[in-house]
Amino acid sequence: MAGFTPGELGWPGTWTDRAGRDRTPSVPGHELSGVVTELGYGTTGLTVGQRVFGLADWTRDGSLAEYTAVEARNLAPLPAGIDHTVAAALPISGLTAWQGLFDHAHLKTGQTALIHGAAGGVGSIAVQLAHELGARVIGTGRAGDRETALGLGADAFVDLQADRLEDAGEVDVAFDVIGGEVLQRTAPLVRAGGTLVTIIGPPKVRPADGRAIFFVVEPDRFRLADLADRVRSGRLKPIVGAVRPLAEVPSTFAPDHRVPGKTIIRIAQGW
Numbered sequence: 001m002a003g004f005t006p007g008e009l010g011w012p013g014t015w016t017d018r019a020g021r022d023r024t025p026s027v028p029g030h031e032l033s034g035v036v037t038e039l040g041y042g043t044t045g046l047t048v049g050q051r052v053f054g055l056a057d058w059t060r061d062g063s064l065a066e067y068t069a070v071e072a073r074n075l076a077p078l079p080a081g082i083d084h085t086v087a088a089a090l091p092i093s094g095l096t097a098w099q100g101l102f103d104h105a106h107l108k109t110g111q112t113a114l115i116h117g118a119a120g121g122v123g124s125i126a127v128q129l130a131h132e133l134g135a136r137v138i139g140t141g142r143a144g145d146r147e148t149a150l151g152l153g154a155d156a157f158v159d160l161q162a163d164r165l166e167d168a169g170e171v172d173v174a175f176d177v178i179g180g181e182v183l184q185r186t187a188p189l190v191r192a193g194g195t196l197v198t199i200i201g202p203p204k205v206r207p208a209d210g211r212a213i214f215f216v217v218e219p220d221r222f223r224l225a226d227l228a229d230r231v232r233s234g235r236l237k238p239i240v241g242a243v244r245p246l247a248e249v250p251s252t253f254a255p256d257h258r259v260p261g262k263t264i265i266r267i268a269q270g271w
């Protein structure tokens with residue numbers, strides 16, 4: 001099973017290697033869950049036949065293919081009981097949510113976190129992680145996302161089209177996954193000493209007395225194992241939307257192809 005990010009055809013690393021050289025034709029997709037079929041010389045810690053999931057390199061051929069070459073350090077064991085479909089939805093969204101909330105914003109129990117796009121890939125995981133930590137969570141999104149966000153553990157929800165974001169009040173951490181005008185309106189809500197984290201691009205705004213951070217998710221096999229453990233024990237639920245066959249990949253990348261939840265690509269029948 002493989003996951004992809006709708007916007008990745010616009011990333012430079014999709015078309016060039018680390019040295020900036022053209023690497024077309026390239027295979028997109030960076031999330032995968034499957035079985036080890038072969039080990040590179042000297043690889044330790046994995047065995048042929050083992051169930052694994054993880055994150056493929058940004059600047060090499062990716063996961064929308066029958067076989068993917070991945071550095072062993074970017075793969076984590078997949079516990080029995082977690083479906084490959086669910087595991088393929090976890091690497092980017094899960095690691096991004098964790099790194100944003102905890103590595104960059106240092107969210108603490110009892111603090112308030114504003115999480116944009118709370119029913120989306122990253123936001124839905126961030127809401128669950130922040131809620132489990134014991135933070136007060138305000139989710140945002142479209143009107144139809146309200147029930148999903150509240151069901152995941154958000155204490156309150158702001159409909160970005162109908163409600164006033166400013167009414168959310170002051171927050172310790174704001175997690176932006178939308179950018180633009182939403183990001184601009186969010187910066188003033190961050191209280192002194194707080195952090196605005198965005199995953200869209202280097203921010204042009206910052207809280208008056210706080211930090212503004214942009215980051216790109218990094219592979220982390222130990223955190224992946226932790227996230228898988230949370231899924232296995234029912235504490236974390238990635239939202240899987242459509243599951244499509246490999247042959248339908250071109251249409252799933254189309255900008256008008258919006259379905260709720262993460263679209264997962266079924267590489268081989270019978271999985």
Ligand SMILES: NC(=O)c1ccc[n+]([C@@H]2O[C@H](COP(=O)([O-])OP(=O)(O)OC[C@H]3O[C@@H](n4cnc5c(N)ncnc54)[C@H](OP(=O)(O)O)[C@@H]3O)[C@@H](O)[C@H]2O)c1
Pocket residue numbers: 005007092093096116117118119120121122123140141142145160161177178182198199200215216217258261262
């Ligand atoms: N820097 C990094 O490391 C990193 C990592 C992961 C993702 N990203 C980027 O972060 C973004 C979000 O990723 P994702 O996987 O969470 O995407 P996603 O699953 O599409 O989630 C985004 C959510 O925000 C909602 N939303 C977007 N614009 C909105 C608006 N103007 N008003 C209300 N709701 C709005 C979307 O609703 P609709 O679907 O209805 O529009 C969706 O529920 C993408 O651009 C992705 O490329 C960056």
